[in-house]
Amino acid sequence: MQQDSKQIIKGLPRRIALMLLDCGLIVLCYWLAVMLRFDSGDAYKRVLTIRAMAPMLAYVLPIYMIVFWFGGLYEIMWEYAGMRDLARLTCLSGLATGIIMLFDLFYHSRPISGAVLIFGAVFNTAAIAGVRFLWRLCRTLHDARVNKPEDDTPLLIVGAGNAGAWAVNLCKNKNQSFGNPVCMVDDDLTKKGLRVQGVPVRGTISDIPELVRKYHIVEIVIAITTLKGERLSEIINLCNSTHCRVRMLSDPQAVDENGNPVAAGFRELNTADFLSRDEIQLNNAQISEYLHDKIVLVTGGGGSIGSELCRQIMRYQPRRLLIFDIYENCAYELETELRNKYGAEAPVITLIGSIRDKQRLDEVFETYHPSVVFHAAAHKHVPLMEISPAEAVKNNVFGTK
Known part of the structure; x- marks a missing residue:
């Protein structure tokens, strides 16, 4: 008091x-x-x-x-x-x-x-x-x-809406260092010639290459959080053609895996930004219900597709994960990786065998009784299989059968 x-x-x-x-x-x-x-x-x-x-x-x-x-x-x-x-x-x-x-x-x-x-x-x-x-x-x-930011990298900001204004504000924050916004672009022609917190809107998105040369731009920040799919991919390709560093404004409403807000700033491009469609959001609750405390078998578990399936399955805490593969080296390396990540007692079992061996498969099912099976064992290199079509049929057709 x-x-x-x-x-x-x-x-x-x-x-x-x-x-x-x-x-x-x-x-x-x-x-x-x-x-x-x-x-x-x-x-x-x-x-x-x-x-x-x-x-x-x-x-x-x-x-x-x-x-x-x-x-x-x-x-x-x-x-x-x-x-x-x-x-x-x-x-x-x-x-x-x-x-x-x-x-x-x-x-x-x-x-x-x-x-x-x-x-x-x-x-x-x-x-x-x-x-x-x-x-x-x-x-x-x-x-x-007095508090001029140390980073005076010339930036071009794509988008002169609310997100663009937020990006400018981040750059001018004396406690952070994101660069110096020189100009902005937006496809809304009514905004051309206006200013957002002192930063002028110089043209449309198609003018980016010309503006990069004119203002000696080093970095481009895409600040349109609602932009998705094919249009976003087009803009990214246009920005990359200028050979400038290209980053995205982080979504103000984005959260991490723990539900915490993502720190405000600019992020690097990721693979989802290049999709010609909207990124598919997984229903984690439904997946967890499907896999949690279940015995899961992954055939071809040591391969490129099967190994990634195993990594994702382990996130949902299965009762037991069975890695079934004919090639022991990759299967063993995957098992070691999962035990290093989830502990020596992780419920991972590596089983060697071929999906073309019905007796071996019967033995696996009778011993472990898996309730979920992901079938990823197959020959998938098309040029090689065109040379050896009989092997492709044996493995991909009769093995699957």
Whole structure:
């Protein structure tokens, strides 16, 4: 409690300074409202109104300050302020104006018109917000000069939407080093010539090669998180043709295997980005139900396809994994790999045999009673099988049978 009191006292000078600044702005804005309300032809009435307003300040300013104070205006950190904070200021200013008008109505002491009060409220809101955001801008520019990022790699950002703005913000964050965004591109022609946080939109996606040469771009960041499939593959191929480093903006809503949010930043391209279709998302819960605590047999388990099947199956904790292969070297290496990863007691058994040997298969089934079988034993190198078609038929057809 004592610590909280010290923090409040420490913040009082800032709040008092802001209150004094706001009082000055309110007086100035009401004077401006009177000057605009009565043009040069009503100079005498304008002087009378200004004289009549002077005594009003004795209650106008306290009403504004009380409303602003209890409305939380002086608790806002304006360096991080957004539209909600601006809306709060607008509502508080309107509330204060309404209280002033009610006060005048009850005491029949309104020396000026309601129009002046309303104009003054509008000007107050604009002035108070404007001063704060101007200070924020000056501070941002100062920080940009003082804390210039070490990485000034020229970047081109693909996409001038929300994701593109987020990518620019990441680059300008003084605590991170992602490069220097020089320009942006977007296929929305209405955005050409506009700026996103100071970074200009110079053209469309088809203009990327020309812009890379013109601005000496070293890296391209694709910042369109909704882009999938064939269109994404086209853009990646176009970017790769420039010989620049190409990265993707990480999805703000992405999570890792443990359900934790992925750190904000740029990631390298992966194989899924090059698919001409959307990546298929596996139903892990359904797969787990199918494999967990089951005895699983993988024929051809030491081969390229079978070994990857075994690696994936072990993630779902089978009761026992049976690696069945005719070639013992690859099967043994896979078993060693799985035991190194899952422990010496991992439920992995390597069985040597051919799928063309019915007696051996009967023996395996009678001994281990597998409930799930993945059949991956086959000759798959087509040119070799075209030379030895009889062996392909024996193994792939009769072996499968």
